[in-house]
Amino acid sequence: MHFTLHIWRQENSKAKGHFETYHIDNISSDCSFLEMLDQLNEQLVNDKIAHPVCFDNDCREGICGMCGLYINGRPHGNDDGVTTCQLHMRKFNDGDEIWVEPWRAKAFPVVKDLVVDRSAFDKIIQAGGYISVTTGGVPDANTIPIPKYVADQAMDAAECIGCGACVAACKNASAMLFVGAKVSHLGLLPQGQVEHLDRVRNMIVKMDELGFGGCTNTYACEAECPKQIKRQNIARLNREWIGQMFGRDRKN
Amino acid sequence: MILDSHIPEGPLAEKWTRYKTSQKLVNPANKRKLNIIVVGTGLAGASAAASLGALGFNVDIFCLQDSPRRAHSIAAQGGINAAKNYQNDGDSVERLFKDTIKGGDYRAREANVYRLAEVSGDIIDQCVAQGVPFARDYGGLLDNRSFGGAQVSRTFYARGQTGQQLLLGAYGALSREINRGSVKLHSRHEMMELVVEGGVAKGIIARDLVTGELERYAAHAVVVASGGYGNVYYLSTNAMNSNVSAAWACHRKGAFFANPCYVQIHPTCIPVHGDYQSKLTLMSESLRNDGRIWVPKKKEDAEAIRKGEKGPLDIAEEDRDYYLERRYPAFGNLVPRDVASRAAKERCDAGYGVGATGLAVYLDFASAIERLGKDVIEQRYGNLFQMYQKITDQNPYEVPMMIYPAVHYTMGGLWVDYELQTTIPGLFAAGEANFSDHGANRLGASALMQGLADGYFVLPYTLQNYLADKIYEGAVSTESEAFEKAEKAVRERIARLLAIKGNHSVDYYHKALGRIMWEDCGMARSKESLEKASKAIAELKDEFYKEVNIPGKAEEMNTELEKACRLADYFELAQLIVADATQREESCGGHFRVEHQTEDGETQRDDEHFMFVGAWEYHGADTPEELHKEPLEYEHIQIVKRNYK
Numbered sequence: 001m002h003f004t005l006h007i008w009r010q011e012n013s014k015a016k017g018h019f020e021t022y023h024i025d026n027i028s029s030d031c032s033f034l035e036m037l038d039q040l041n042e043q044l045v046n047d048k049i050a051h052p053v054c055f056d057n058d059c060r061e062g063i064c065g066m067c068g069l070y071i072n073g074r075p076h077g078n079d080d081g082v083t084t085c086q087l088h089m090r091k092f093n094d095g096d097e098i099w100v101e102p103w104r105a106k107a108f109p110v111v112k113d114l115v116v117d118r119s120a121f122d123k124i125i126q127a128g129g130y131i132s133v134t135t136g137g138v139p140d141a142n143t144i145p146i147p148k149y150v151a152d153q154a155m156d157a158a159e160c161i162g163c164g165a166c167v168a169a170c171k172n173a174s175a176m177l178f179v180g181a182k183v184s185h186l187g188l189l190p191q192g193q194v195e196h197l198d199r200v201r202n203m204i205v206k207m208d209e210l211g212f213g214g215c216t217n218t219y220a221c222e223a224e225c226p227k228q229i230k231r232q233n234i235a236r237l238n239r240e241w242i243g244q245m246f247g248r249d250r251k252n
Numbered sequence: 253m254i255l256d257s258h259i260p261e262g263p264l265a266e267k268w269t270r271y272k273t274s275q276k277l278v279n280p281a282n283k284r285k286l287n288i289i290v291v292g293t294g295l296a297g298a299s300a301a302a303s304l305g306a307l308g309f310n311v312d313i314f315c316l317q318d319s320p321r322r323a324h325s326i327a328a329q330g331g332i333n334a335a336k337n338y339q340n341d342g343d344s345v346e347r348l349f350k351d352t353i354k355g356g357d358y359r360a361r362e363a364n365v366y367r368l369a370e371v372s373g374d375i376i377d378q379c380v381a382q383g384v385p386f387a388r389d390y391g392g393l394l395d396n397r398s399f400g401g402a403q404v405s406r407t408f409y410a411r412g413q414t415g416q417q418l419l420l421g422a423y424g425a426l427s428r429e430i431n432r433g434s435v436k437l438h439s440r441h442e443m444m445e446l447v448v449e450g451g452v453a454k455g456i457i458a459r460d461l462v463t464g465e466l467e468r469y470a471a472h473a474v475v476v477a478s479g480g481y482g483n484v485y486y487l488s489t490n491a492m493n494s495n496v497s498a499a500w501a502c503h504r505k506g507a508f509f510a511n512p513c514y515v516q517i518h519p520t521c522i523p524v525h526g527d528y529q530s531k532l533t534l535m536s537e538s539l540r541n542d543g544r545i546w547v548p549k550k551k552e553d554a555e556a557i558r559k560g561e562k563g564p565l566d567i568a569e570e571d572r573d574y575y576l577e578r579r580y581p582a583f584g585n586l587v588p589r590d591v592a593s594r595a596a597k598e599r600c601d602a603g604y605g606v607g608a609t610g611l612a613v614y615l616d617f618a619s620a621i622e623r624l625g626k627d628v629i630e631q632r633y634g635n636l637f638q639m640y641q642k643i644t645d646q647n648p649y650e651v652p653m654m655i656y657p658a659v660h661y662t663m664g665g666l667w668v669d670y671e672l673q674t675t676i677p678g679l680f681a682a683g684e685a686n687f688s689d690h691g692a693n694r695l696g697a698s699a700l701m702q703g704l705a706d707g708y709f710v711l712p713y714t715l716q717n718y719l720a721d722k723i724y725e726g727a728v729s730t731e732s733e734a735f736e737k738a739e740k741a742v743r744e745r746i747a748r749l750l751a752i753k754g755n756h757s758v759d760y761y762h763k764a765l766g767r768i769m770w771e772d773c774g775m776a777r778s779k780e781s782l783e784k785a786s787k788a789i790a791e792l793k794d795e796f797y798k799e800v801n802i803p804g805k806a807e808e809m810n811t812e813l814e815k816a817c818r819l820a821d822y823f824e825l826a827q828l829i830v831a832d833a834t835q836r837e838e839s840c841g842g843h844f845r846v847e848h849q850t851e852d853g854e855t856q857r858d859d860e861h862f863m864f865v866g867a868w869e870y871h872g873a874d875t876p877e878e879l880h881k882e883p884l885e886y887e888h889i890q891i892v893k894r895n896y897k
Contacts, residue, residue, distance in 0.1 A: 012808070028526050030645075035530050038759070044803075045757040045812065051803045054811055056318060058491040060531045062639065063416055064322040079642075086642045111462055112809045119439065122319050126431040130424030131383045135303040135708045136374070138381035142338060145392025155385040155410060158417060162321055186383050 001027045001094045005040065007053055008101045010110050013117075017110065019099075020050070029090040033077060034060060034067060036089055054113040060085040062226065065161030068168065069114055070101040075165035075224045083163060083226045103164050105173035107211045118164050120210040121178065127206035128199040129182045131192050144190050157184035159227045166221035166229075172213030177221040179203050180233030183240060197244040204241055255508070255867055255882040258669040259363040264888045265345075268367045271670075272713055276720035283308035286719050287471040287728065289456055291443045291498050293320030295415075295700060296683025297477035298422035299707025305429030307712060309719075312469055313426070313435055314458055316442045316493055316814075321423045324479060324491040325683075325703060328415025329536035329636065331397060331407035332379075332700040334372040339396055343404040345369045350889060352698060355401040355588050356663070356691020357841035357857065358891050359511070361865070361884060363670055364688045371709040372701050376408055378708055382421040386410050397541055397632075399696035401588040401896075407697045412536055412636045418700055422707070441467070442814065443498040444742040446474065446505045446679065449734040453678035456501075457738050461814065464807040466742055468735050470728035472719055473678045475711065476502055477703075480662035480684040482515065484822045484829065485774070486766025488659035489521060489534040495818040496825050499666050499685050507674040508867035508880060510687035511664035512825065513833035516694055516842045517775050518660030519545075519592035522643055523612040527763075532658040533643055535615070536636055537696040540585045542620035542629065543653070545592070547604040547613050549573040557606045564606070564614055564652045575599055579852075583896040590693045590842045590855075591896060593657035597775050598853060600656075607654050616652035657775060661699060663690040663842065664832075667867040667882075671714035672706060675867075680715065682706035687865070692841025746806050749816045754799030758815040761796045765789065765819070765826060773830050778846045782834045786827065793823040828868055828877055835879060838862045859891060 002025040010017030024040050031039075034057050041052035058066040067084040071077035077087040092098065100114065108116040158181070166177040183200055186192035192199070215234060222231040260267045260274075278286065286309050290301040293315040301313040315323060335348040348369040353360055376394070380386065386408050387395040396405040410417040429435040438458065444466065445457040455470035481496035482488035503509045520535045548554045549571045556562040575595055577584045587595075596613050599605065606612050621629050626649060630637070637648050644654070666674050666681035668688050673680050683703040690698065729735075772785035796819070804810040839848040839855035840862070848856045865882040 028528065030525055031528050032530075032643075035528050038530055039528055042757050042759060045801055046755070048801070048803070052812055054809055058317055058322055058493050059324060059327045060492060061327055061533045062642075063327050063413065064317070064324070064491060065319075066317055066322045081638065082642055086639070088642070088645075090645065115809065118318055122321075122427065122437070122439075125424065126427040128431075130428050131381065132428055133378070133381045133425070134306045135299075135378060135425070135712065138377045141336070141376045141380040141386075142393050146388055147392050148388045148390050151385050151388045151392075154383075155387075155417075158385050158410075158420065159413065161416075162319065185385065189383050189385065191381055191383050 001029055001089060001092070003027065003092065003095070004097045006097065006099045007114070009053070009113055012112055013109055027089055029088070031089050032060070032085055033071070033087040033089065034085050054115050056115050057085055062086040063161060065163035068103055068163045068165060070103060070168055072099050075103070075168040076226050081226060081228050103168040105167045107173060107175070108164060108167065120212070121162050121164065123210060124175065124179060124203055124206050125182065128195070128202035129186070131186060132195060146190060150188055154185050154188040157181045157188070157229065157233055160229050161227055163226060165224050165226060167212065169220040169224035170213065171218065171220070172216060174215045175207050175212040176215040176234045176237060177225065177229055177231070179207050180237035181229050184233045184236050187236070187240065197240070200237065200240040200244050253880055255667070255880055256669065257361060257882060258671060260670065264362060264366050267363050268370055275713060275717040278716050278720050278723065280308050282723045284310060286310065286722060287312065288473050288475065288715065289469055289471040290314070290475045290477060291456065292323065292477035292479060292685070293426065294323035294325035294477060294479060294683060295419055295422055295703030296707045297475070298323070298419065298426045299704050300475055300477060300682055300711045301435050302422060302425035302429050303708050303712045304715065305432070305434035308434065311435040312438060312471065314438045314441045314443060316440065316461060318439055320426060320437065320439065321420060323419060324494050325419045325700070326416045327491065328700055329412045329534065330399065330538035331409035331414045331697040332375065332418060333399065333406050333695070333697045334376045334408060334701065335369055335406060336373050336376060338394060339405045341404045343406050347404065348372060348406065351402050352689070352695060353691065353889055354894060355695035356693055357855065357894050358691065358859070358863070358886070359840055359884065360689055360691030362886055362888055367710070368689050368702060368705050371705045374709055375701060375704045379418060379421050382424060384410065384417045384421045397538055398586060400537055400540065400586045400592070401695040409538065412538070412633055415700060418704065422704070443478070443501060445738040446502050447734050447738045448505045448676060449732060451677065453676050454728050454734060455730065457742050462809050464805070464810060466739055468730035468739060470730045472722040472725070472728060473680065473715055475680045475682060476666065476685050477682040477707070478685050480665065481825055482659045482662050484765070484826050485659040485769045486762050487524065487529065487532050487770070489518060489532050492531060495821070497818050497821045499681070500821040500825060502666060502674060502676065502679055503870050505676065506870070507676050507679055508667040508869055509664070509828060510667035510865050510867040511832065512829045512868070513836055513843050514663035514692045514841060515659060516589055516661040516663060517593040517657045518589055519596055519657050520615060520655045521658035522640065523607055523609065523654055523656040533639065534660060535640060535653060535655055537589065539615060539633060539636065542632070543585065543615040543617050544574055544619060545576050545585055545613055545615055546572045546574045547599045547606060551603050554604045554606060558608060558610050573604070580896045587896045588693055588695060593775060594844060594853070596657055612654040612656045614652035615655045617648065618652070621649065661694055663687065663692060663694055667865070671717065672710055673714070673718065678718065680711060682711060692843055746813065746817065749800070749820065750802055750806060750813065752797065752800050752802070754801045756799050756801060758800060758802065758812055758819055761792065761800060762815070762819050762822070764792055765822060768792065769826055769829070773833055776844050776846050777833050779834070782830050786830045789823065789826045789830065796823065824873060831877065832866055832868065835866060836862060855894070
């Protein structure tokens with residue numbers, strides 16, 4: 001297969017970016033999108049015309065959440081339930097023109113080319129996306145039975161890989177699906193109850209502070225999430241946010 | 253030099269308790285005056301940093317990804333072992349200990365392994381308290397599955413994403429400490445050099461991967477938890493950025509590197525399909541709970557499948573060879589990984605392999621789907637089946653999966669004593685980066701157990717024992733000559749690589765190195781193949797230093813430069829792996845020397861001559877390394893032939 005690629009090039013966070021066009025031939029349909037970019041980079045290094053394209057990637061099996069490209073206007077490209085590293089070239093037609101951009105969101109500034117800075121997600125988690133237990137001194141694991149359907153729902157939400165596709169897909173660059181997933185995961189479990197309301201408040205306040213937009217319920221995030229995290233998590237987040245306003249508040 | 257493993261006195265079952273009650277402590281007011289560096293944010297690194305931070309130490313933690321949550325522990329699929337005996341099937345600390353020692357082919361240290369089994373239950377308690385959503389049964393209690401090398405069900409799991417959930421638990425604990433200010437996170441930073449002053453570890457030189465600047469960090473102790481070195485084979489199940497360089501920097505500075513030849517080849521991975529391929533994807537060992545492995549009984553059937561004339565469904569039940577069930581009736585499809593991998597290779601080499609290349613065997617779920625229904629299988633392995641389908645474009649609910657062995661885990665690593673301290677005082681190694689617990693072969697679901705055991709329950713004690721004397725030393729300065737020299741060495745190394753400006757990319761050399769290692773130092777090794785490999789690596793290394801082309805500068809984000817620095821270390825490591833494999837004239841676990849096998853093709857150990865840990869000392873880039881031996885003494889366990897039949 002052969003393709004025409006229009007790739008966003010930007011030297012660093014301060015420089016002005018632009019699209020650059022490249023042609024690539026002899027691509028196998030079994031090859032992944034990132035392996036196609038590897039071959040482009042190999043070509044660029046060998047031809048000594050341009051520097052290789054920087055893009056984030058690591059596990060290449062769809063679980064680390066490091067890769068994330070905006071391909072032909074869709075986060076992670078035109079397949080459902082996959083990350084960019086699991087997108088295969090068989091999903092494209094021979095001769096296609098492909099536009100490749102980094103995530104576009106104020107809270108995710110571009111670092112270089114297709115690499116963005118997603119440390120805002122870490123900061124939201126640091127604000128309260130955990131259960132505060134210190135190592136040791138915890139009860140036996142089977143002390144508190146948890147109904148299977150509750151554990152399963154918590155697991156559904158916990159599958160989020162923090163790639164940022166939800167933010168990239170959202171016209172407001174909202175992080176509600178990401179935050180909702182973490183709040184659901186921990187809030188559904190009995191162990192997460194103690195800090196539940198504080199967690200909801202602290203994470204949402206941090207999310208707003210970092211420049212993520214508000215949610216207007218278009219659910220582009222759900223449609224593009226590679227782990228198919230459900231929009232019900234956003235509903236739960238909204239409900240809990242209202243709940244915490246009327247609920248116990250140890251600070252007052 | 254005599255390697256002292258510092259194993260505490262007393263009966264095996266009391267050693268760890270005795271250690272903990274007699275070790276030195278640091279009082280809370282002094283803890284905040286002590287700095288610790290942790291390199292790596294996987295299960296071992298994140299759990300260590302979180303636990304040490306919670307104790308009150310000042311911790312700096314480093315990862316090369318954009319977030320600590322990306323570390324490759326996240327990709328572990330099947331589960332984590334613990335001797336809880338929740339299933340009432342006869343499990344105990346003693347049994348987990350014995351299974352692990354036997355699984356490692358009697359090449360691991362008794363005391364370390366016993367401690368691992370002892371704390372395994374605490375890990376599950378800790379993770380549940382953190383909100384890890386382990387699988388549960390309908391009564392709401394924790395569920396278990398079986399893994400290779402065990403006859404009990406002791407593996408806890410969270411669908412096919414156990415590693416992810418455990419890592420997110422540790423990442424949560426780490427995030428809490430970052431929020432409290434006890435841990436400082438340095439993401440997109442790579443450790444380039446260890447700083448040693450007066451024979452003691454004092455800090456590291458790290459490269460900011462965004463700006464390319466070199467930075468100095470000082471500490472009273474350094475913990476390396478940077479994972480394994482499987483990527484020396486280029487194609488492996490490791491993440492693209494997994495590398496040996498942090499551990500190798502320690503090795504260059506005097507930390508011994510133990511048992512490098514013990515590499516685990518995982519039997520169930522998606523087969524190689526093209527030379528553009530960048531990595532191999534694992535299909536969890538848990539699949540062997542319900543999947544049956546087979547190849548055609550008749551060579552003509554295998555040939556027809558390879559040509560595409562027949563499919564697996566055309567082969568009648570009686571014409572299928574379920575070779576693991578045939579050869580190992582007691583453990584069947586759940587034999588340990590090294591055994592299953594070799595058996596697959598044996599069938600394929602004999603001409604029974606399937607797939608276009610003939611380098612694949614079937615993993616078949618038809619009988620499990622018939623017995624349990626598609627829903628149950630989907631619940632258990634849904635994400636793995638989806639992953640398989642996305643990669644291969646085939647539906648594993650309808651046709652059997654095709655799998656083949658691939659490099660997965662490295663049992664070897666930095667030599668550590670009972671306290672997880674390397675041969676450099678003040679330098680500790682945890683998780684896959686050390687060599688300590690798995691002998692010559694790791695059992696499935698034990699890597700997660702070891703990473704978390706080291707981080708949550710071992711290092712918080714042993715580091716304190718080391719740091720108790722450091723309270724008199726005051727802050728460590730980064731202005732010393734040792735830091736100066738270490739930084740200069742990194743600068744020179746980078747400049748040398750950038751100056752070459754040859755004609756081939758870094759990946760070109762990495763792929764070539766991987767091919768040498770896989771062909772001649774992979775699943776089967778011989779004296780001849782190792783000699784051949786040694787020569788080929790040396791030639792390739794020379795060519796690399798003359799012909800590699802790295803575009804760009806040092807003072808910017810430069811992924812080619814990152815890869816080149818790592819590959820330079822892989823060349824040295826590859827030579828050491830080959831030297832270690834040559835030296836070890838026996839077959840054990842993942843190390844299979846064709847000269848040493850039984851009549852039916854099983855490994856043949858030589859306990860009389862090789863019951864030792866091979867720890868290597870570095871003497872310079874082009875000088876052969878020196879072998880030191882730590883004898884393995886088994887007081888508690890009876891050594892027998894490893895038999896899964």
